[in-house]
Amino acid sequence: MTAPRTRTARGSPGAASAAARLVARAVPVPAGAGMARVLVERNVIAFRRAWLLLVSGFAEPVFYLFSLGIGVGALVRTVTTDSGAVVPYATFVAPALLASSAMNGAVMSTFNVFFKLKYAHLYDSVLATPLGPRDVAVGEVAWSLSRGTIYSAAFLLVAAAAGMVGSWWAVLALPAAVLIGFAFSAVGMFAMTYMRSWVDLDLVTLAIQPLFLFSATFFPLAAYPVSLQVLVQVTPLYHGVALERALMLGDVGPALLVHVAYLALLGLAGVVGAARRIERLLLS
Helix, strand or coil: CCCCCCCCCCCCHHHHHHHHHHHHHHCCCCCCCCCHHHHHHHHHHHHCCCCHHHHHHHHHHHHHHHHHHHHHHHHCCEEECCCCCEEEHHHHHHHHHHHHHHHHHHHHHCHHHHHHHHCCCHHHHHCCCCCCHHHHHHHHHHHHHHHHHHHHHHHHHHHHHCCCCCCHHHHHHHHHHHHHHHHHHHHHHHHHCCCCCHHHHHHHHHHHHHHHHCCCCCCCHHHCCHHHHHHHHCCHHHHHHHHHHHHHHCCCCCCHHHHHHHHHHHHHHHHHHHHHHHHHHHHC
């Protein structure tokens, strides 16, 4: 007698695990990263009931976009960019807010890393499996990056629907946002390994807020005093803002490769540093 076939109930652990595997396969995990995708799958399963957090992370930059476009944009009609182009103020600000959205989504996601490391002691259990420190670093950065990508994609669609995208080069704005998220999520995870308590997380906000305000986000670089322009140009968000603004305004040139190289090297350094720190903290 043939045993009756069973169907996995919708919403059951089996269905959730299967859905998590599908999502994890879509997350950009580099080749040679070992079992990092398993950690991404675990995060998808754990996060499936917290989808409202995704909405909240997307809403803030959109509110900024429309408040600035409607409010400040009514007072400041046009802006002359550093390349000499004259554009509406909302069109000028939108790329910077896209870069900021990628930064915030990536960095804030790494707050979970601190909880898992210091309080849940999740990584002690993870490292007792075939996963190694590099898998933990790559898996958590990939998960953080996936959230930042969702925020950036939604924001870009809203900006395009509002007529704030001025060039077809903007199709590359989403990959650029992924690169920005990679840089900030890797560095954010590395920084989390040095945090001692929740109070230390205020230092992250202390670093992020000036970057948001003073990375040529709301006005061109030329508006800064000459003595501060060099300082602004070495900050990571400035490179993200300059990259997104060039793509969304169609001001594309070889100089963009400098921004790409800066963000890529920053992200790689963050991943390597985070993996070494996790190994030192948990395996030494």
